[in-house]
Amino acid sequence: MFFRPLIALALSAVSVTVVTAAPVASTVQLDGVTVTGKSVSSVQQFLGIPFAQPPVGDLRFRLPQPVPAYNQSFSATAFGPACPQQKFELPVLQGLPQEIADDLVNGVFSALFPSSEDCLTVNVVKPASATPSSKLPVLVWIFGGGFEFGSTSMYDGTGIVQRSIDMGSPVIFVSMNYRSARGFGFLASKEVREAGIGNLGLQDQRQALRWVQKYITAFGGDPTKVTIWGESAGAISVSLHMIANGGNSEGLFRAGVMESGAPIPVGDIENGQIYYDSIVADTGCSGLADTLQCLRTVPFDTLKAAIDNTPSIFAYQSLRLAWLPRADGVFLTDHPQRLVQQGQIARVPFITGNCDDEGTLFSFSTLNVTTESEVRDYVKNTFLPGATDAQVDQLSTLYPADITQGSPFDTGILNAVTPQFKRIAAVQGDGVFQAPRRWLLKNTSGKQDIWVFLSxxxxxxxxxxxxxxSDLINSFFLGQELRDYIIRFAVKLDPSGAGLLDFKWPKYTTGNPNQLVFLDGLIPQVVEKDTYRQSQMDFLTQLTLQVPV
Incomplete structure (x- = not known):
């Protein structure tokens, strides 16, 4: 049925590279040693380069350690393995039984994207003509996947670089693996706080950005012209790098692009204690004086199985994720949205935007929620535990059961899988994606250049x-509008083209909330005002500020 291919499209986003000529060797010098990549036509790829020491053995659940200077020549012609991936547990609408379906999807995914704890590598794709004196702008890609799965091998930057060459505005594309699979990269508890090892996945990304500063010149890049770009969890990551260190970018980037992600409504890292305790129990580490050290020593398969036993993004609680970035007192000193409100954010230009129906993909796990009372119970006890009856009343009023007002939006009576599906999808999409973006805009408008889109x-x-x-299709795979805007933004910090026939993307301000809307049909893009569902999103933001995950 169509549901599983959609998940593969939206969350794996497997790229396809069209090879037009046999690859030939290409080289670059790092620390005086030769790194051999491959060249196809006018683009060169250097893949699977270690940027940190393998986080294995005693380095498991520790901050990423820089690689020492490269002292031996090596080949960089294949992507490195992905970091350990979270097991898929997908909702089944019809067809195969749940267990068989899960095993099939996990088996295919593992075959396509093999994983290992030794996974901290970067990839650099560059124009073949770039030399150490070229000083080209750099796009650093951070993949999404709910902080549970994902791999750089899903996103081949060759098309991005080739397109930039064709536009006469060449860029260099960099991507990095980082510890995801929830527990591996985002372990959360009082023990984690005390050890100072929260948000390891974000720390991995930061270390990769430091690697870019040190080495990108050798590939022809300019370390002062780095734009960080991500989608979903990758976009959330971009936003969190903007607010880390009190908004001090450390010179690691000069701009950001966020597709479907913004500073999210999460609280303290100890809010994840219940999941940490579950892993400790399942690995046999309970009762020990140092459970964290025990987790470093248990066999990988035992630890992975324990992490897989915690709720995934497709579990009943859905986007109320078990493992995700939280305030740890080091990388994030407070609730991310409060940091934005306090002005602790890098004053760099950025692009941000959403897809219209962000919540639909994540609402199939709640198909058993079909009545008003069940919706209220789900919101109060599962999705937003801690919400009061009065707050649930208000939410129910703002997001009524009327299926014509739900998501997919503007589809009338269609797509109502259950009487409550479109309603729940609207709440999830606004609460986790749309309202956080609006909050970011409210607190940054007039202080930096901003461009907003809606797909x-x-x-x-x-x-x-x-x-x-679905916006990934227009930034990586088919079409070119969003991709071209991002390339131009990386080059000149303005996404609009300079030609007379180029569509002009106006800046956003709260006084003039312009957004570029991508449409199907003969008119592919228009400019509209970003004011839809204003009262709903304002309420959701105030609610999640009070009851963060």
């Missing part, structure tokens, strides 16, 4: 509409 493409897809991650 309403693929609205005709049954049940999911303009689903989460």
């Amino acid at each position: 309403k493409r693929f609205k005709a897809i049954p049940l999911v509409g303009s689903l989460h991650a």
Whole structure:
């Protein structure tokens, strides 16, 4: 059925590289040693380069350690393994039984994207003509996947670099693996806080950005012209790098692009204690004086199985993730949205945007929620535990059961899998994606250059509409509008073209909240005001500030 291919499209986003000529060797010098990549046509790839020491053995659950100077020549012609991936547990609408379906999806995913704890590598894709004196702008990609799965091998930057060459505005593309799989990269508890090892996945990304500063010149890049770019969890990561260290970018980047992600409504790292304790129990580490050290020593398969036993992004609690970035007192000193409110954010230009129906993909796990009382119970006890009856009343009023007001938006009576599906999808999409973006805009407007977009493409897809991650199609795979805007932004910090026929993307301010809307049909893009569902999103933001995950 169509549901599983959609998940593969939206969350794996497997790229396809069109090879037009046999690859030939290409080289670059790092620390005086030769690194051999491969060249196809006018683009060169250097893949699987270690940027940190393997986080294995006693380095498991520790801050990433820089690699020492490279002292031996090596080949960089293949992507490195992904970091350990979270087991998929997908909702089944029809067809194969749940267990068989899960095993099939996990088996295929593992075969396509092999993983290992030794996974901290970067990839650099560059124009073949770039030399150490070229000083080209650099796009650093951070993949999404709910902080549970993902791999750089899903996103081949060759098309991005080739397109930039064709536009006459060449850039260098960099991507990095980072510890995800929830527990591996985002372990959360009082023990984690005390050890100062919170948000290891973000720390991995930061270390990769430091690697870029040290080595990108050798590939022809300019370390002062780095734009960090991500989607979903990758976009959230971009936003959190902007607010880390009190908003001090450390010179690691000069701009950001966020597709479907913004500073999220999360609280203290100790809010994840219940999941940490579950892993400790399942690995046999309970009762020991140092459970964290025990977790460093248990066999990988035992630890991975324990992490897989915690709720995934497709579990009943859905986008109320078990493992995700939280305030740890080091990387994030407070609730991310409070840091934005306090002005602790890098004053760099950025692009941010959403897909119209962000919540649909994540609402199939709640198909058993079909009545008003069940919706209220789900919100109060599962999705937003801690919300009061009065707050649930207000939320129910702002997001009524009327299916014509739910998501996929603007589809009338269609796509109502259950009487409550579109309603729940609207709440999830606004609460986790749209409202946090609005909060970011409210607190940064007038202080830095901002461009906003909304993708309403693929609205005709049954049940999911303009689903989460569908904008990746226009930034990596098909079409070129969003991709071209991002390339131009990386080059000149303005996404609009300079030609008379180029569509002009106006800046956003709260006084003039312009957003570029991507559409299906003969008119591919228009400018509209970003004011839809204003009262709903304002309420959701105030609610999640009070009851963060």
